[in-house]
Amino acid sequence: MSCEELFRKTLKQHGLRMTHQREAVLKAMHASHEPVTVETIYERAARDCNVLDLSTVYRTLDLFQQFGLVSVVNAQGINYYEHVGLDEPHVHLLCSQCGKIFSVPLAEAQPLLDGFAARHHFTVDPTELTFQGICQGCREKDSTAG
Amino acid sequence: MSCEELFRKTLKQHGLRMTHQREAVLKAMHASHEPVTVETIYERAARDCNVLDLSTVYRTLDLFQQFGLVSVVNAQGINYYEHVGLDEPHVHLLCSQCGKIFSVPLAEAQPLLDGFAARHHFTVDPTELTFQGICQGCREKDSTAG
DNA sequence: CTTGCTGCAAATTCTTTGCACTCAC
DNA sequence: GTGAGTGCAAAGAATTTGCAGCAAG
Numbered sequence: 001m002s003c004e005e006l007f008r009k010t011l012k013q014h015g016l017r018m019t020h021q022r023e024a025v026l027k028a029m030h031a032s033h034e035p036v037t038v039e040t041i042y043e044r045a046a047r048d049c050n051v052l053d054l055s056t057v058y059r060t061l062d063l064f065q066q067f068g069l070v071s072v073v074n075a076q077g078i079n080y081y082e083h084v085g086l087d088e089p090h091v092h093l094l095c096s097q098c099g100k101i102f103s104v105p106l107a108e109a110q111p112l113l114d115g116f117a118a119r120h121h122f123t124v125d126p127t128e129l130t131f132q133g134i135c136q137g138c139r140e141k142d143s144t145a146g
Numbered sequence: 147m148s149c150e151e152l153f154r155k156t157l158k159q160h161g162l163r164m165t166h167q168r169e170a171v172l173k174a175m176h177a178s179h180e181p182v183t184v185e186t187i188y189e190r191a192a193r194d195c196n197v198l199d200l201s202t203v204y205r206t207l208d209l210f211q212q213f214g215l216v217s218v219v220n221a222q223g224i225n226y227y228e229h230v231g232l233d234e235p236h237v238h239l240l241c242s243q244c245g246k247i248f249s250v251p252l253a254e255a256q257p258l259l260d261g262f263a264a265r266h267h268f269t270v271d272p273t274e275l276t277f278q279g280i281c282q283g284c285r286e287k288d289s290t291a292g
Numbered sequence: 293c294t295t296g297c298t299g300c301a302a303a304t305t306c307t308t309t310g311c312a313c314t315c316a317c
Numbered sequence: 318g319t320g321a322g323t324g325c326a327a328a329g330a331a332t333t334t335g336c337a338g339c340a341a342g
Contacts, residue, residue, distance in 0.1 A: 012342095015295095015296085016296070016297090017295095017296060017297070017340085017341050017342070018341080018342095019296090019297065019298080019340080019341075021297080021298070022297090038331085038332085051298080051299070052298090052299090053298070053299045053300070054331095054332090055298085055299075055300085055332085055333075055334085056297080056298060056299075058331095058332065058333075059297085059298085059333090074220055074221070074222065074223055075220070076220065077220055077223075077225065077306095077307095077331095078331095079223065079331090079332095093262065093266060093268045093270070095268075096271065102266065102268065104262070104265075104266055108258065108261060108262075108265070109258055111257075111258070112254065112255055112257070112258045113277075115254060116239065116250070116254075116277065116279075119250075119254070120239060120248065120250055120282075121281070121282035121285075122239045122241075122248065122277075122279055122280070122281055122282065123279045123280045123285060124239070124277045124278065124279035125242065125278050125279045125280070129277060129278070131259075131262065131268075131270045131275065132270065132271050132275070133262075133268055133269045133270035133271045134268070134269045134271070135267070135268055136266075136267035136268065139267075139269060161321085162321070162322090163315085163316050163317070163320095163321060163322070164316075164317095165315080165316070165321090165322065165323080166315095167322080167323070168322090184306085184307085197323085197324070198323090198324090199323070199324045199325070200307090201307085201308075201309085201323085201324075201325085202322080202323060202324075204306095204307065204308075205308090205322080205323090223306095223331095223332095224306095225306085225307095
């Protein structure tokens, strides 16, 4: 089942409707394989949709979250939205300098998360997991510059 | 050297001044051994300070950050400020249900961070590290409730 | 037709900024 | 005294909300 079919079905089950706007936002999320800002989603979706308001994008993303289609990453006060379920489970590496977000397999972090569960009885939600730091490119630039 | 002495010294070095307000905010941060919101800091500091404005708290926290006295944790769009340097280096476990923040030694996460450096050439900033999930208390409540 | 959804504009929330006055040094 | 720091009020930025008209089913 395609993502759109799945979404239509889920909407129906909840007595909700498919609209041009929702379709456009969904398509925009599909086209983005990395986490994107509301602004970006709005711009991309607006191309497919003769009329579209930012508030509609917020409302739609909210809906997507409820249905588990989209997850939010908050980094430095900015919300990034990401389409989930397309790729394998992963965590994020956010470069606090250039803002790029890299994905690495969740499996790498799993031992640590299991450790947290065992030692601290804390169950980490892996969809919300982001590590901030400096990527290779920016680190090289830094050492060159000063 | 006490934290306040250190702060006074650092201020002096930069040609800056110690004020009632800064003292009150510093004291409020001291009193909080867990990450707190600006609002909380403001309330606590205001008790020690006949006049205090929220904007001053923001400005002071900004200063503290520059001096490395305070670090910021952003969780679910809300900024939490935490006094650093008092305890050993640590990472945060944020319960997304009750909002409590737990600290665990950085050492537990170090192997993973080293792995990221080795495999992805990405240097994680451990002061910004927060894992969201569900704490034991809330999990038990959930399973009881249904 | 029914009522969920939308655009619009206004409201909220969190944070920052400009400015004249004040106070630490 | 001097200029860094403050309170105040207003500006910004990001997000939410109320409402009347529109459109999906």
